[in-house]
Amino acid sequence: RAGQMAELDARRTEVLSVAAKTIQGKIRTHIMRKKFVSLRKASVCFQAVWRGTLACKLYDRMRRQAASVKIQKNQRGHQARRSYKLQVSSVLVIQAALRAMAARNEFRHKKRSKAAVTIQARYRCHRAHSYHKKLKAAAIVAQCRWRGRIARKELRKLKMEARETGALKQAKDKLEKTVEELTWRVQLEKRMRTDLEEAKAQELSKFQSSMDALQAKLDETNAVLLKEREAAKKAIAEAPPVVKETEVIVQDTEKVHTLKAEVDELKTSLQSEKQRADELEKKRSEEAQANEEKQKKIEETEVKIRQFQDYLRR
Numbered sequence: 001r002a003g004q005m006a007e008l009d010a011r012r013t014e015v016l017s018v019a020a021k022t023i024q025g026k027i028r029t030h031i032m033r034k035k036f037v038s039l040r041k042a043s044v045c046f047q048a049v050w051r052g053t054l055a056c057k058l059y060d061r062m063r064r065q066a067a068s069v070k071i072q073k074n075q076r077g078h079q080a081r082r083s084y085k086l087q088v089s090s091v092l093v094i095q096a097a098l099r100a101m102a103a104r105n106e107f108r109h110k111k112r113s114k115a116a117v118t119i120q121a122r123y124r125c126h127r128a129h130s131y132h133k134k135l136k137a138a139a140i141v142a143q144c145r146w147r148g149r150i151a152r153k154e155l156r157k158l159k160m161e162a163r164e165t166g167a168l169k170q171a172k173d174k175l176e177k178t179v180e181e182l183t184w185r186v187q188l189e190k191r192m193r194t195d196l197e198e199a200k201a202q203e204l205s206k207f208q209s210s211m212d213a214l215q216a217k218l219d220e221t222n223a224v225l226l227k228e229r230e231a232a233k234k235a236i237a238e239a240p241p242v243v244k245e246t247e248v249i250v251q252d253t254e255k256v257h258t259l260k261a262e263v264d265e266l267k268t269s270l271q272s273e274k275q276r277a278d279e280l281e282k283k284r285s286e287e288a289q290a291n292e293e294k295q296k297k298i299e300e301t302e303v304k305i306r307q308f309q310d311y312l313r314r
Contacts, residue, residue: 151182154309158312161312178305181301182298182301185294189294196284200280203280
């Protein structure tokens with residue numbers, strides 16, 4: 001028919017245009033999507049690179065901060081150790097100075113008080129020794145008195161028992177004899193001690209007088225020598241030279257001989273006095289030993305008497 005071909009062409013062109021449009025749309029969407037994906041990848045890569053650079057910068061900054069903190073820490077520690085060492089050394093110096101000063105003061109105090117302490121110790125020792133001697137003498141006297149009293153009491157008891165019974169006369173006689181012996185020994189020891197002390201005092205006085213006499217003789221001989229020397233000098237000055245020399249020689253020899261004789265006599269007298277003193281000291285020590293032995297014997301007899309008295313009481 002007329003006009004159908006144009007309509008079909010129109011329809012055909014319309015269908016083709018729609019298909020071309022759809023194809024173009026799809027192609028454009030694909031191209032745009034491809035561009036979008038490439039842009040997204042590029043942006044992601046750029047963001048990753050930028051973030052990496054930022055992370056590197058941040059890490060570098062953090063590392064620098066850590067290094068600076070470590071350096072500051074080490075510097076502060078070094079400064080603190082240095083100041084501590086300085087303080088320790090200064091404290092040690094101050095302590096050493098203070099200790100040295102204290103030691104010097106203590107040494108001075110000890111040095112000052114040492115003499116006083118020694119004097120006090122010697123005086124206290126002397127006082128204690130003298131007090132001990134006095135106590136010992138008083139104790140001995142008190143013991144003698146007390147023992148005498150006890151012995152007298154025992155004698156009275158024994159006398160009473162002998163009067164009553166008459167069977168203990170032998171024991172009474174023995175006790176009386178022992179008591180008499182003890183009293184006699186005590187009196188004898190007292191007399192011997194007094195005699196020894198008097199003899200010692202006399203010997204000491206004699207020795208002192210002899211020493212004084214010898215000293216006086218020595219002084220006199222020295223004075224005579226000085227006077228004779230002065231007289232000889234005057235005689236030599238006044239006499240002629242030859243006569244002077246001979247007279248002086250003769251006088252000097254005579255004086256030397258006389259002085260030697262006097263010196264020998266003084267030496268012999270001193271030796272004799274020393275020997276006497278040694279003999280007196282020996283006698284005194286022997287008598288002291290004898291007194292100690294007698295005291296021991298007296299104590300043994302007292303013990304025996306007490307045992308016998310206990311036996312009698314039983």
